[in-house]
Amino acid sequence: MPKESPEIHLAGIKLSKSSEDPLYLQLYNQLRTMIIEGRLRSGDRLPASRTLATELGASRVIVSQAYEQLIIEGYLSGKTGAGTFVADTLPDQLLHVGARQTTSKKKAATEVNKPVVSLPQSEMQTKIEPFQLGIPSLDYFPYKTWQTTGNKVLKDLKKHNLGYGDSLGYWPLRKAIASYLRLSRAVQCEADQVVIVTGAQQGMNMVAGFLLKKGDEVWMEDPGYFGAVSSFLYAGVKLCPVPVTQDGIDIDYAKKNFPGARLAYVTPSHQFPLGCMLPQNKRTELLQWAEENDTWILEDDYDSEYRYESRPLPSLQGMDKAGRVIYMGTFSKVMFPALRLAYLVLPSVEMVKEFNAFKETIDRRSPVMEQLMLCTFMEEGHFLRHIRKMRVLYAERLAILIGLLKAQLSEYLTPSDGQSGLHLLCWISDKVDLALLKQEIEKKKLFVSFPSEYTIEHNIPPAITLGFAAFTKYRLKMGVEKLKECFENSLLNHGGTGDRTKHDDFLPRRH
Ligand SMILES: Cc1ncc(COP(=O)(O)O)c(C=O)c1O
Numbered sequence: 001m002p003k004e005s006p007e008i009h010l011a012g013i014k015l016s017k018s019s020e021d022p023l024y025l026q027l028y029n030q031l032r033t034m035i036i037e038g039r040l041r042s043g044d045r046l047p048a049s050r051t052l053a054t055e056l057g058a059s060r061v062i063v064s065q066a067y068e069q070l071i072i073e074g075y076l077s078g079k080t081g082a083g084t085f086v087a088d089t090l091p092d093q094l095l096h097v098g099a100r101q102t103t104s105k106k107k108a109a110t111e112v113n114k115p116v117v118s119l120p121q122s123e124m125q126t127k128i129e130p131f132q133l134g135i136p137s138l139d140y141f142p143y144k145t146w147q148t149t150g151n152k153v154l155k156d157l158k159k160h161n162l163g164y165g166d167s168l169g170y171w172p173l174r175k176a177i178a179s180y181l182r183l184s185r186a187v188q189c190e191a192d193q194v195v196i197v198t199g200a201q202q203g204m205n206m207v208a209g210f211l212l213k214k215g216d217e218v219w220m221e222d223p224g225y226f227g228a229v230s231s232f233l234y235a236g237v238k239l240c241p242v243p244v245t246q247d248g249i250d251i252d253y254a255k256k257n258f259p260g261a262r263l264a265y266v267t268p269s270h271q272f273p274l275g276c277m278l279p280q281n282k283r284t285e286l287l288q289w290a291e292e293n294d295t296w297i298l299e300d301d302y303d304s305e306y307r308y309e310s311r312p313l314p315s316l317q318g319m320d321k322a323g324r325v326i327y328m329g330t331f332s333k334v335m336f337p338a339l340r341l342a343y344l345v346l347p348s349v350e351m352v353k354e355f356n357a358f359k360e361t362i363d364r365r366s367p368v369m370e371q372l373m374l375c376t377f378m379e380e381g382h383f384l385r386h387i388r389k390m391r392v393l394y395a396e397r398l399a400i401l402i403g404l405l406k407a408q409l410s411e412y413l414t415p416s417d418g419q420s421g422l423h424l425l426c427w428i429s430d431k432v433d434l435a436l437l438k439q440e441i442e443k444k445k446l447f448v449s450f451p452s453e454y455t456i457e458h459n460i461p462p463a464i465t466l467g468f469a470a471f472t473k474y475r476l477k478m479g480v481e482k483l484k485e486c487f488e489n490s491l492l493n494h495g496g497t498g499d500r501t502k503h504d505d506f507l508p509r510r511h
Pocket residue numbers: 134198199200201202225227267272300302330331332337341342
């Protein structure tokens with residue numbers, strides 16, 4: 001990217017305090033439209049956030065939030081300090097929006113007003129390649145048992161199964177989930193608090209739409225899960241980026257900087273993507289804040305079943321005495337992502353009733369066949385057996401990956417101590433030019449994620465995350481060999497100091 005190219009002046013941007021949309025969303029929309037309409041072209045350098053903020057009479061955070069969202073979605077590239085540019089290759093969605101604009105201006109305008117759910121490039125692919133994030137083993141999934149379960153369900157299908165049914169989900173499945181959560185995750189719940197949704201992504205959209213109104217403040221882990229960022233942005237809320245320390249979300253920072261927040265989104269058992277865990281005293285502090293301020297906590301417990309050195313941690317919801325936690329889990333990691341089934345546990349049956357009225361305006365229920373199959377799979381004990389087997393398999397795959405990385409890449413990276421989840425975080429040595437590394441990784445068609453791409457405004461030192469659960473020893477080995485070549489071609493000319501950052505070295509323990 002030509003760093004010396006002059007910043008362009010952005011004329012015609014108007015932000016209105018009386019608009020329903022928060023300021024950063026107004027700016028995001030206008031910049032995105034300028035890119036879509038070709039007024040901003042690939043390689044154009046945007047004004048520094050401070051300069052644009054001064055020109056617009058807005059705070060720098062507003063501009064940074066708009067830039068960060070456009071970076072996450074692939075419209076812009078670059079980082080604070082180095083300059084922000086219109087990306088060379090624009091996201092596919094952009095082309096479609098452009099095409100629709102010529103036929104229907106009105107529709108295109110509505111589309112432009114919404115941020116798109118921005119999956120990283122790797123997750124849009126149909127192939128599953130090392131080191132794609134968040135994919136469980138699909139080679140050891142018990143296909144035969146699943147097929148037998150399907151046959152049984154089809155054979156026993158009743159007429160009433162084919163009607164609209166209960167939009168909260170298939171009752172026996174809600175019972176099976178409640179019982180699993182009570183035993184395995186110490187969640188305090190009965191079946192009538194469980195709501196089946198079509199994936200955690202839908203769950204987050206619904207929670208945001210149901211609990212929040214435009215402009216409400218939401219604590220968001222920074223770095224954090226991009227799917228949650230998208231859901232909240234869609235709902236028009238104001239994202240409040242909270243740094244992550246070794247002890248998970250920095251609650252003191254959040255309380256000080258965003259005291260009026262209506263909801264906190266957290267991944268307390270296994271922070272996404274850094275992998276740290278919210279300790280007991282911080283959990284208590286978070287719950288106390290929610291209780292005292294009448295606010296909500298959305299606990300995203302996406303892969304907590306997988307802890308390899310000790311027992312899974314009990315949920316945060318299990319400690320909640322005031323009914324402020326919405327608990328969310330997904331079957332994407334413990335079964336397979338295409339199942340598209342997840343669940344919310346709401347604090348009370350009264351809330352479930354209100355939520356149901358809202359849910360019915362969006363969808364009447366998740367597909368019934370999958371619910372029936374999953375229910376039978378759980379009731380017959382296959383589900384717990386599968387998780388137990390996968391825990392052993394993933395522990396082995398993680399150990400293999402760490403072994404390979406230590407043997408071949410210790411000069412360039414340090415694996416974190418995390419012994420949980422489906423991905424491994426590795427800190428990168430300062431010998432490595434991160435931009436070059438990204439290019440090399442792209443060239444080699446490896447699927448490596450950079451946690452810095454999941455940040456909103458708090459920088460973190462260079463790191464990569466490697467998904468390991470879905471890959472055999474052979475594929476991990478081939479992947480690490482390719483990765484080694486990428487690192488070898490990405491060394492800085494001056495050689496750096498050779499320092500290897502460690503988790504403990506940089507993530508401040510603020511408390
Ligand atoms: C932190 C986190 N939450 C939620 C999800 C989404 O799960 P689902 O596939 O059910 O939408 C993921 C998927 O990778 C995730 O990493």
